[in-house]
Structure formats: structure tokens, C-alpha cells
Amino acid sequence: MERQHSRLGFFLFSIYLILYGGFVLINAFRPDWMQVQPLGGVNLAILYGFGLILVAFVLALIYGIFSRDEPPEERA
């Protein structure tokens, strides 16, 4: 159970790391991409930025929901 739990944590962490890394690298090496407007006249910089914040919340929620199945608390 514990192992599965930490594996889920690692998996979610990796997803976020890739997204955040992508954001930072685009800003550093292809800053012009941030000006394109993929949706409703709003540029990528804002969409990606908001996206990162929302994804953080969604990943945290997933983690929270799947962790609830643990035994209440192991007394160390």
C-alpha cells in the first residue's frame, strides 16, 4: 500500500515536472512562442501559466483522493 502510494506520488510529480520544465524552457529558448494566441485572443504565456496552476491543483486532488484508502494512521 505504502509503495503504491509513493509510486503514485512519483508519477504525478513527474507529470508536473515535465509541464513546468516545458514552460521554463520555452520561455528561455523560444520566448516568441509565448506570444501566439491559440484560444480566444489570449496568448500562450497566460494560458500555459494558468494551466500550470490548475494542473497543480488537479494533481493534488488526485493524490488526495487515492491516498484516502490508506489505513487511518500507522503509529510510529
Add this chain to the structure above:
Amino acid sequence: MTDQPSTLAIVVFFLFVGATLGLSFFLGRQAKSSKGYFAAHGQIPWFVNGIAFAGDYLSAASFLGICGMIAFYGYDGFLYSIGYLAGWIVALFVVAEPMKRLGKFTFADALDARFGSRGIRLAAGISTLAVSIFYLIPQMVGAGALVRPLLGFPHYVGVLLVGVTVILIVVTAGMVSTTWVQFLKGSLLVVFSAVLVVLIIDRGFEVEPQTAHRFMSLGPFSKTNVAAELEGQSELQDQKILPAKGVWQDQPFLRTRDEASGRITVWSREPVGDSKVMLHEAQMITKRQDGQVLIAGLPKGTGPGEATLYPVGRVSRLPDNKTKTGPLGPLSFFSTLENSEIILWRKKKLTDAEQSTTIYFQQPTPGSQVLRPGEHPRFKGIRSDDPLAKIEFLSLMLALFCGTASLPHILIRYYTVKDVSAARKSTIVGIASIGFFYILTLYLGLGAMTSGALDVTDSNMAAPLLAKSMSQWLFAVISAIAFTTVLGTVSGLILASAGAVSHDLISSFRTRPLDDATQVRVAKIASCVVGAIAIALGIVFQQMNVSYLVGWAFSVAASANLPALVMLLFWKGVTRQGIIAGVLVGMVSSLAWILLSGDTFEKVYGLDASAALVPFSQPGIVTIPLGFATLVIVSLLTRPKTKVA
């Protein structure tokens, strides 16, 4: 700028601070034991603790610094929001649960859980102190910045006020009251920021906001004959052009003086085509050697014969040449701005032996440029071909990512809840409220940019002044919340330092730990000392944008604490010596890097930035890996020779 306090603001302000203090004293009576004092008996409900995370974390830097940076430079400040939030992912997935499982009161407890070494305690205690003090500086600077327009006090009074209040809170109370106060402030800050954002979006944009002074533009004139053509302008009747002597020689500025009032108007030249030039009204502030401050050549003040700087910040052109947009939606807010033109303000300093004059001039900027990264001098590098500038950017974003989960005042909050799953849940609540707030920062900053209420000299005041452009009530409430937020964050930091001194440093020098009552007493004395240091530094660093200073604190925290924390959790080969070396090398190298960097040279020592000894200012990308490498190498070298079962 406008330093007149309003009675309403003062009343609301003192009500807030009074209520905070009262609550704090009331709750503090329960905290007599060390477990109560440092960890609130481990009895804080997870939801409250989660919002308290937001209260701790959304400090002066987030609220004042980020909003200010966005208001002056656009999107760039939001990069900090993104980085600060990203750090919470590390906190949730990597640090939260083990911290709770291993520790008791402090970060050193967790590091030391496996080894029981005094050296580790000492190293971790010192790094906690170093990071806390670094993080305290921007909080104190923010407090000073707030009090000035709100109550009309000078900067140092604000710093003193915060310092003394916080010392009172920490000495009389402890973690229980700090947590509840943080909970209240965290919720109020998020709720009122949301209210403000709704008002901003509903107000939309307007080409000439009511509050703004109407800045004149004259011309075009022919380049070679500006003076003569200017004489004939009706707007400039009774004005005389001042000769461009001394520092004014060969500058893109021109000054005219009103004969009657003596008021000097400074104009910035904007070349139009090859032969023409436009003049735009600018503002100037002169600091004389004898300490006198002149605005537009007149003494600073609101009386007759005196002058103040005008508030600024407006949209100069809207799409389809409208003058007003009316209510907008959360996304059309951005798409409208994208196709508008905004007046940003830039400054230039001219100094000679007698005085130094700072000129603030208008810079019309397309909205698409405001909403993309790379406008702030700090981030301009990402649009250049300079690899060092790009590395500097990566370095900052790395430090923000790694720093959150290494901040001592965040880490101690894991000991106030009852178990591991409460630690996790409170982190999730923290992420939700903090993330929501960071989304709001972009609206707040851009709203301030176009509010017509900005103070050109002080980016930290953008958010409260934005509230002021809505109503005096909001201004009073927002300022009071911001101020109590500073109080809360500062008390959390001082508590973390006090814990480090009494629980870690002192016990690392003694064979037996201090008894409970003595430990609390030592912690209270330590609080006073750290508080005094923070006051002094807050006065010294007055001029710096607070979110930038926080970036440094993150770098030091990430370099010193994160390697030890992560390696301890995920690598069995860690040794005692490895942890000590990793913490010390990470801390010393990042501190040294910052002290030798161009930014510190320029802004703190007043030297030339190019004389700096390190190639770029943000240490993270070098010193975080250095901390890891040191830890691993020293651990390998000191590996026990015989296998221990």
C-alpha cells in the same frame, strides 16, 4: 507621492491590528509547554492549517511585490507566481509526509532523526536561521512600504511598528495563535483579492481614468528647431525653456519653467520619423545633497508653492479606438488588453555633485508586449542571445521550484497537525487557496497598471493603490490585510528561528536537552534578538522590490536544505558527515554568490554591477547541484567500512 493618510484607513487599520493582537494574546495563554509553543500541541485541524499555509506563504512579497512587478512591467511578475506555486508540488509529493513522520518541532529534527548527531542539528539550525533572516528582510521592507501612504509615517516607522508588534505576538503567544491568525488572514486576503478582481473586470478599461492627471504631448516639431517652435505653443504660455547644461546635456529630455510658479516641467523627446520629434510630459524628483527633496523643481508637499508627483498608469488606446470597454469577462480582459496600447513608466537617473534627479517618463507599449514575458530588465535576457541571461532565468525558476519545500516557516507548519494524512490534506488545501490567489495576481497587477493610481516611485504599493482607486474602504481593508499578512509571515519566521535556536543550536552544545520551560524561555529571548536584526535589515534594504529579495531567500533555502532533505528520504547511503557538509556548502555557496553578484553590487553596495565577481545574479542553478554533489561525495567518502546491519 500622496502621503496624506485618511481617517477611515487609520481606523480600519488599527481595528485590524488590534483584533489580531487580541486574538493572539487570547489564544497564546494556552501555549505554556514547548509542544504547545512550537507545534500548537499538534492539534490544528487540517483545513485550518491548509489556509494557514496560504497565510504564511502569501506574504508581502506575493501580494505587494508580484502585483507591483506586474503593474510596472506586465507578465514578468507572474513568472514568480508560477514558480512559487510550483514549489508546492515538491512540498506535497516529496516533503510533506516524511517531514511529519520524522520530526517533532523543527526541520533539524527530521534531518537528524536517523543519526542523532549534534553536528546535523547545528548545521540545520544555522541554515534555518540564515534563511529566516533573509526571508524576513522583504517582509519588513514591505511593511515599511505599506505604512507610508496608509498612515503617513516614514518607512522606518513602519518597519519598527511591525518588528515590535511581531515580537510581542511571538513572545506572548506561540504556534497556536500564529496559526489561527494566519488562518484568518489567509482567508481574508484571498477573499478580498477576489472581490477586487471582480471589480477590476467589471470596471473594464478606460482611456482616460477619472483619477489620472492629464499628461500633455506636444508636437511634432522639427528636430533641429524644437526650442523655437515650442516657444509658440499656447499650452506653454509664460514658460521658459531651460538650457540643457551639465548632466542635462545630450539627454533626450527638455525642461520648461513656469515663470509665475517656478514649477519645472520635464519633457521626454520621442523621435518621429527622421526629422520630427514629439515631446511627452514627464515627471521628475530631485534629491539634493542637503537632503531636501524637490518635485518638478518645487519643495515636496501639498501646500501652495509645493508639488507632488502625479499618480500614473493608463491605457492610451483601446481596440477599435473605443474610449471605454465596459464590463469584461475573465478572458476578454486579456484579449482586449492584447490589442490595446498602455503607457508604462520608465526612469532615468541624472546625478551630479549637488543633486541627483530621477526622471520618470512615459513609454507607450503595445498590450501584446505587456502580456508576454521578457519586459522587465531582469527577464529581458530571455529575448537576447546571451546564454548567461538564459541560465540566470533557469536558475531563478529552479530556485523557486525547489525553495518552497525548504522554507523553515513552511516546514514547521507540518508539526501543527495530528498525523501524516492531515499533513497531506492541509497541503492540498494550501495548493488550492494559494493557486487561486496567484491567478488573481495577474488581474490585480494589470488592473493596477491601468488604474491611473500608481506611484511611479514605489512598485510595492501597486495593489493597495489599486484598491484606493476603487474606494477608500477597500483601500483601508486591503492595506490592513496586507499589513497583518506581513505580521503573520514575520511571526512565523521568527518562531522558526526561535525554534532553531532553542531546540537545535543550544541542544547541540549540551549533553542533555534543555528542560521544557527553559526551552520556551530561550525561544522567547531568541525571538527578540532575531526581531531586532530584522528591523535593522528592513531599514537598510528599503529600496528593493520585495519579490526579488524573496527570490534570494528561496535560493538559499533550496541550496542548503533541499539536498539534505531529499537525499535523506531517497538514498540509503547518506552519512552524518554528508548531511552536514551538504547543508553548510549549499548555504555558504549560495550566500556568497548573492553577496558577490551584480545586483547586490549595484543596489546594496552602490557599486558598478559589471564589477561583480560572479557571472549572473541568481545562484540556484549552480549551488543547488553543488549542495547535492557535496552531500553525495562526502557521504561516499565517509561510508562506514564495515557493513552495519
